Amino acid sequence: MFNIDIDKELCKGCELCVELCPKKVLGMTEELNSKGNSFSKAIAQDKCIGCMICALVCPDACVSITKEDS
Numbered sequence: 631m632f633n634i635d636i637d638k639e640l641c642k643g644c645e646l647c648v649e650l651c652p653k654k655v656l657g658m659t660e661e662l663n664s665k666g667n668s669f670s671k672a673i674a675q676d677k678c679i680g681c682m683i684c685a686l687v688c689p690d691a692c693v694s695i696t697k698e699d700s
């Protein structure tokens with residue numbers, strides 16, 4: 631299992647991570663951050679394979695993926 635940590639205040643809501651995640655782990659919130667942007671969050675954390683694509687494509691480096699201790 632992987633931890634998916636997204637800095638919601640840094641996220642500008644571009645949805646790149648949502649579109650490019652091969653496992654459809656991420657989705658956009660209806661809630662807005664303090665800048666008025668919808669932000670991404672994990673909606674299916676258990677499906678994450680830790681490929682890091684989301685972290686690599688994010689233009690603002692707001693996604694961090696870490697392996698959860700088992």
Ligand code: SF4
Pocket residue numbers: 634650651652653654655656677678679680681682683684685695
């Ligand atoms: S690490 Fe890969 S599988 Fe996990 S949320 Fe990011 S893009 Fe999706």
Ligand code: SF4
Pocket residue numbers: 636640641642643644645646647648669670687688689690691692693
């Ligand atoms: S790629 Fe980054 S800025 Fe774009 S929606 Fe995902 S977390 Fe937010």
